[in-house]
Amino acid sequence: MRTLAALLLAAAIATPAAAETILINNGRVVTNGAGGVIENGDVLIVDGRIAMVGANVAAPRGARVIEANGNYVTPGAFAAMSEVGLSEISGSGAPNDADIEGELISAAADAGQAFNPNVTAIPVTRIEGVTRAAIAPSASSTIFDGRGALVSMSGEADSVFRTRAFMVVELGESGANRTGGSRAALWPAFEAALRDAREYPARYRSGQGGAVLNEIDAQALQPFARGQGVFLVHLESAADIRRLIRFKRANPSLRFVIHGGAEAWQVADELASSGIPVILDPLVNLPDHFERLSARLDNAALLNRAGVRFAIAPGPGSVDAHQARLVLQLAGNAVANGLPWDVAFAAVSRGPAEIFGVTNLGRLERNYLADVVIWDGDPLQVTSAPTAVFIEGVEQSLTSRQTQLRDRYNPRNRRR
């Protein structure tokens, strides 16, 4: 009985927030869709979804009305790649579920099984306007890092909204390093793994076993090897991108997304016709690896001009568990280097959703989930911050461990 009462009480507390009807009034509404940017626009949220967007939306009876005062109202940002939720502290020998050592499990690794919605990085990320993230583990010795998940920044128990959403595979320099140091070995290894997966379970039941994969990894890889899931491929160089495009042409049922692509601008037209999207980092402009000697700051602008689909996120090697919030700064820097604002904002909101096949996030349009942020300025400016964040219509706390530390040590508070 006590349990039932507790449940009913919990439901009573939870329901009003979830079911709240909210009208955001008079904002600069970035719809990310056909509506473009609506000046003096309103956004109506009902039952966790966008019910209406436009000028002069009437507030239904009982609706909470929030004045946006002409400020930006946008979809929540979507970090197209992060390790948020996979560690509380990534170094210092603290537990870090993002890093997998050894070869016991490769393709079968499953980030959704490791995600912890209670890490302090989630409120830190959320209060900067990022409401969703794609997360993936990172292996050290096998070319498959494993399966990524899509997560909400709500901090709630049901934060993982899609598991096994993509398969991370290394097909560039780091992939070569894991196959004896050479791409000459990497590609045959990748193709052999795909064959193992396609022939699962027959060759394992027959006792033949896999050529390169164990049974568990072959099973995990199978749907991706059959075109039922997307490969997120780490590579950077123009030569590697061309190899992937050729491979895709020969295997049209397979689906690929490039993560990295520092030299993509050199093969922009070929990429556009291949249909392969790119998740790129607009700050990568150093020849810090031989696979990205041609990196440049206007990569995003050049890809956009050529018609390549892309999203913006930290590049492989820069992905971490604590700074997913910086995707907006990355997008702002793409604007500084020639990318139109609306394209840049979409690249950290609608773009990631589309790349991962999420059809109900990334826009302020009817029936989309109400991940909505009200800002005190241009969201792509580092000086701006949210004044309100909603995830599926639920207003989020703007408190984090960092704001608590701030308030404890604020010299203004001390003087009082």
Place this chain on the structure above:
Amino acid sequence: MRLNLRPAIAIVAMLSLAACATTSADNTADEGPVPFASTYTPRPSTPTLIRNATVFDGNGAELSNADVLMRDGRIVAVGQNLSAEGATVIDGTGKFVTPGIIDAHSHLGVYPSPSIDATSDGNELTSPNTAEVWAEHSVWPQDPGFLRAVAGGITTLHVLPGSGNLFGGRGVTLRPVLGATTVQEMKFPGAPQSLKMACGENPARVYGSRNSSPATGMGDVAGYRQAFANAARYAARMEAAENGQGEPPDRDLEMETLAGVINGDIILQWHCYRADEMANAIQVAHEFHFQIAAFHHAVEAYKITDMLREENICAAMWADWWGFKLEAYDGIRENIAFVDASGGCAVVHSDSEVGIQRLNQEAAKAMADGRRAGIEITRAQAWTWLSRNPARALRIDQETGTLEPGRRADVVIWSADPLSSYAVAERVFIDGAVMYERGAQRDPPSDFELGQTYSRGRAQ
């Protein structure tokens, strides 16, 4: 001998640009010229007048519709309706002019691009005390990062050894001279060298994993104290010998660096994250009577702002890095603003070949977050974190860091308010000469990048 005379020499060199390249270390008969002296010479410049811009003077003031006049590599005047016959005139309407950004913490050149085994040259991790090594001897002038840094408005940078040992070695203040073939061409004339020390997790992890000291925080502090105790004796014997009392000790490069810190001619840049560890470091400084110029990273500086102010120690900080180690766990976005608001010397640093390209955005974050926490900060005040304060931390503030008349003409013209994410550096002047111009079609200055696909059709 050298160690005692260096401070005076450094001051002389600071005052005299022409002399410093060739100033000898001291005037004792048995010494030759200063080894590895700066051979930096400013690029040719013409008198230049920037008209009608918004100017942050680096001292906290913002001037509207102001002019900046540079001549012979120095700032001549900042004000309204300036004129200068024969000067190159640049219309600054709608643009912003600031002192060049000074990064007090960089590893450009010592961890250059490309990052491979051969270029991992920034930390002599062979002993907890490698005070004898000099970062400048690892600097690769071809590092393509120097061009990217200048394009981000950097005019001076302090290159440090890594933080894996207690005493990493000497750091060096450089000009990002594009196309330099030697590091001596890049050395900021007269700027003192630093000693890089490190607190905390890094040395304990590196040496603890080798089952040698330091393996713990207490091992760290014991290591500092024993080394300075030895150095104090070395310095005393050296001084006695100069006064005709006894023989000088055998020359010891490690001791020479530490004694230089005690004597004040080598400035101390100390990597330290936590408040309690910074407090311990200050105790070591008191015990051995030396000054700490700056704590670097100083993620918890906001917890000890009064102590830092009273000890006259700058804090060189990131705007928002946190969580990658336990000692970085308490990072907050208001750290820089809180140090500044408490009257301390707040410095925005990069420690990153990526971050160094847009330190202005890091200052912008800190300013905005500070304001949201109720701290009043003007944008011109925020700029002091990027130029004047790092110049203080590096003891070059009499030469650069502000637009005061007589200072070196290290000047950036920005396309827009440089505390905006959309602003880019259009022109960067070092000693009054254009080191970088956005959009100029040029071959890459680094030989490494020449002939690569990178340079095809690419503007700097």
